[in-house]
Amino acid sequence: MTTSATALILGATGQTGQQLFSTLLSSSFYTRIGEYGRRVTADDKVPAASKEKLEQHTIDFEKLDASGLDAKPWDVVFITLGTTKKNAGSAEKFVKIDREYVIDAAKEAKVSQGSENNQRLVYLSSTGANSKSSFLYPQSKGLTEEGLAKLGYKETIVFRPGYLAGTSRGESRVAESIFGTFTGFISHFSNSVEINIGTLGKAIAIAGKLGSDNLPASVGATKVNLDDGTTYTVIGNAGAIELAKLDL
Numbered sequence: 001m002t003t004s005a006t007a008l009i010l011g012a013t014g015q016t017g018q019q020l021f022s023t024l025l026s027s028s029f030y031t032r033i034g035e036y037g038r039r040v041t042a043d044d045k046v047p048a049a050s051k052e053k054l055e056q057h058t059i060d061f062e063k064l065d066a067s068g069l070d071a072k073p074w075d076v077v078f079i080t081l082g083t084t085k086k087n088a089g090s091a092e093k094f095v096k097i098d099r100e101y102v103i104d105a106a107k108e109a110k111v112s113q114g115s116e117n118n119q120r121l122v123y124l125s126s127t128g129a130n131s132k133s134s135f136l137y138p139q140s141k142g143l144t145e146e147g148l149a150k151l152g153y154k155e156t157i158v159f160r161p162g163y164l165a166g167t168s169r170g171e172s173r174v175a176e177s178i179f180g181t182f183t184g185f186i187s188h189f190s191n192s193v194e195i196n197i198g199t200l201g202k203a204i205a206i207a208g209k210l211g212s213d214n215l216p217a218s219v220g221a222t223k224v225n226l227d228d229g230t231t232y233t234v235i236g237n238a239g240a241i242e243l244a245k246l247d248l
Contacts, residue, residue, distance in 0.1 A: 006032040007208065008074035010105055011081030013039055015167045016124055019201025020080055025050035027248050029209055030076075036069060036105075037081070061101040069108040073119065076208040077109050077153070080124040084137070091136055099140050103147040110151055121153040122208045124200075127160045127237060145224070149232035156232040157207050158224075159200070161240055166196040195237050203240040206248050218242045 007030045012021040018041075024030045025047060033054050035041060040056040059067040081102050088094035102123070111117050123145065131142030149156045207215070212233040215221045219239040225231050235243065 002075070004029055004031045005075035005209065006030070006034070006072075007076045007078060008034040008036065008069070008109055009078045009080070010036055010102075010109075011079060011124075012037060012041055014080050014082065015164060016161075016197045016200050016204075017080035019197045020078060020204050021201075023201050023205040023248065024078075025054065027205060029248060030205075034072075034074060036067065061097075061105065064104055064108045067105075067108060069105060070110075073111045074109060075118070076120045076122060077106060078122050078204060078208060079106060079148075080204070081105070082124070094136065095140055099144045099147070102144055103151070106148055106153075107151050110153060117152060117154050119153050120208060120211055121148060121151070121156045122204055123148055123156065123158050124204065125158045125160050127162045129158075129160055145232065145234075146226060146230075149224070149226065149230050150228070155212050157212060158232055158234050159204060159207070159240055160234055160236050161195045161200050162237040163194040164197050164200065165194050166198060193237065195240055199244045200240055202248065203235070203244040206243050206246055207235065209248065216242070216246070 007024050009017065009021055009024065011017040012035045021035065021041060024033050031053060035054065035056045036059050038058065038061065040058055046054060057068055059069070079102055083094060083097045085091055085094040088097050106121060111119060125141045125145055126138070128138045129141035129145055130138050131146055133139040133142060145158050212221065215233070219235060219242050221239055222234050223231050224234055
């Protein structure tokens with residue numbers, strides 16, 4: 001295990017991404033942070049003490065060859081980028097943002113072919129992700145997981161959390177609020193259905209530090225084996241909660 005690492009984060013302005021971004025900035029383990037995205041965190045939201053180790057770049061996901069993602073080899077690449085069909089506007093746009101942008105950006109950030117690749121990729125997916133699902137959202141998440149795993153990073157770690165508690169969205173979501181009340185009640189008896197986004201953000205940062213081989217058994221991480229021999233590690237909701245109990 002190294003004593004320090006550099007980290008790239010894509011999707012830092014999202015709900016969980018904000019929590020991960022804050023955790024990375026405050027961690028002494030991560031010595032240089034790159035925040036790349038269609039938009040980046042406002043300057044007044046970044047602690048003064050952390051600004052010297054932060055690099056921010058706005059990028060066009062349609063023109064990734066000009067993004068600068070490949071300018072330097074990041075030790076850990078975190079991706080919390082994603083959307084919903086409703087926010088995207090159509091199924092086609094959803095797939096482009098949620099899957100194509102994610103895989104293409106990760107491919108651009110990977111070190112060049114022929115170089116020794118010690119990079120670790122950590123992706124925020126969703127519970128129920130399944131490339132063979134007949135439903136758009138879980139199918140897209142599953143296909144994205146598999147596409148990322150096949151890029152050739154040293155290892156790929158995927159988080160599949162349940163309901164995300166602690167979010168603060170601009171619009172009112174009645175159904176989501178009702179479901180959150182239900183999962184909040186269930187979470188008193190099970191740690192498999194809900195997780196606070198602060199807890200999730202910390203868990204993702206810790207996974208980036210530890211890597212698959214050093215994850216505690218209590219996390220209950222599993223391996224997905226694809227037909228071509230590619231493997232990747234999956235951490236579920238309960239595992240993320242356990243992982244967040246560790247010190248970063």
